[in-house]
Amino acid sequence: MPNPPIVIDVPFRVRYAETDAQQIVHHSSYVIYFEEARSEYIRQRGISYAEMEKVGYFMVVTDITIRYHQAARYDNLLMVRVWIEEQRSRSITFGYEVLNAETSEKLATGTSKHLFVNHDGSVVKIPETWHNWIS
Amino acid sequence: MPNPPIVIDVPFRVRYAETDAQQIVHHSSYVIYFEEARSEYIRQRGISYAEMEKVGYFMVVTDITIRYHQAARYDNLLMVRVWIEEQRSRSITFGYEVLNAETSEKLATGTSKHLFVNHDGSVVKIPETWHNWIS
Amino acid sequence: MPNPPIVIDVPFRVRYAETDAQQIVHHSSYVIYFEEARSEYIRQRGISYAEMEKVGYFMVVTDITIRYHQAARYDNLLMVRVWIEEQRSRSITFGYEVLNAETSEKLATGTSKHLFVNHDGSVVKIPETWHNWIS
């Protein structure tokens, strides 16, 4: 992991379908924002996750943590900041911060940990090509 | 298609995540109720859709229509009625009616049309085994 | 309705969570693309739907139709074209076309019809300010 880590900012406009009867963004939606933010991170670092699956590597999620600070609402413009929190030979942990893009208010923070598996579902080392762009 | 058609009733409890900021069930949720209702129809008719995919048949959706009559809310108990509206050699159309299970009020009606495809994505005739349970 | 209608193009990157076990975009996701495309249409025409709800007008969906032509997959870049198909004193119908933005292949077409209601849920005429930007 570089020091400081590379941080990618990914904007999201809150969708109506992501809200709930409390008139705020449903807490499960952040899991999806995290996922798309790390997809964009990977895309910007030179290899798309779609390509990765095509060559037989799959990232599976082993842990999710989210702390919710403030609610977001329909039509809000959010900024999700994503970086690599920790990297090991067989796992990778992403860190996230969700901000209101207009007020810079912090809405949520979290992490997701992943293993790499092959087509058989066996855990494998992180592929070399990935190793390069990560470091 | 039998006359009258076989109708299966499938209950759904509205989930919080299915609501939106209008404090009603989001209109996309009915597409999912329809899907699970027809899964249950197929399951009760003797073959699960999961089994079908295992032997290489996939139902793909070609058309959806939904008319929304009344809104549903969190915690409401719904009843989705499902039947086969029309069957042809290569397509099948399901009909649906969504009721409030407690008041019997009609909430929505709709249809979904499907083709059967094999692993290559080629359209195929409806498998014999299916043909039997349908008729 | 202008002749020809104003058409707004709204891009969507397919999210992983929008796919299903057939490895294509789940058919319910198009309902959400439609919704966000018409939100963007409204936003670009000078009034956000969020503003509209604040002043007490709500658009409720009364009908959805979707025809699926080709499947979309994770990471695909989609373009949703949206326009006003029909406008009456108390209802409005949007038309949609979903394309693969890279190949221009047509993936889906559809419509959504809406009524305007006030805080009490009573159907009302389309507000004047809207009437202006629509025409």
Next chain:
Amino acid sequence: MPNPPIVIDVPFRVRYAETDAQQIVHHSSYVIYFEEARSEYIRQRGISYAEMEKVGYFMVVTDITIRYHQAARYDNLLMVRVWIEEQRSRSITFGYEVLNAETSEKLATGTSKHLFVNHDGSVVKIPETWHNWIS
């Protein structure tokens, strides 16, 4: 908190829309299983969450943690076990375990922490009536 805690088992049939292109249940779906499991916990303990919101109390989620052990697939029957992990004057933490109902294999574990707020969004003490059924 009683010792041992009251544990409620809530069954879920995996929906097709909950799966993703890895042909497993998308990891965000567990957040929704947790939510509906705790709704059922509350319902069985004598007060529905829908009733609670009607009298002006809202539970907001402040923290989610999930560990994923094994994947679930379409049509699998799951059992979500839910209990109160910790209760304080102003917060409550639920614990969860997701099992494959047929094999008893452990699929996921997790927690959700909640504050109670009133209509103004101010944090309040857990209402008396709740306090009673919790203990």
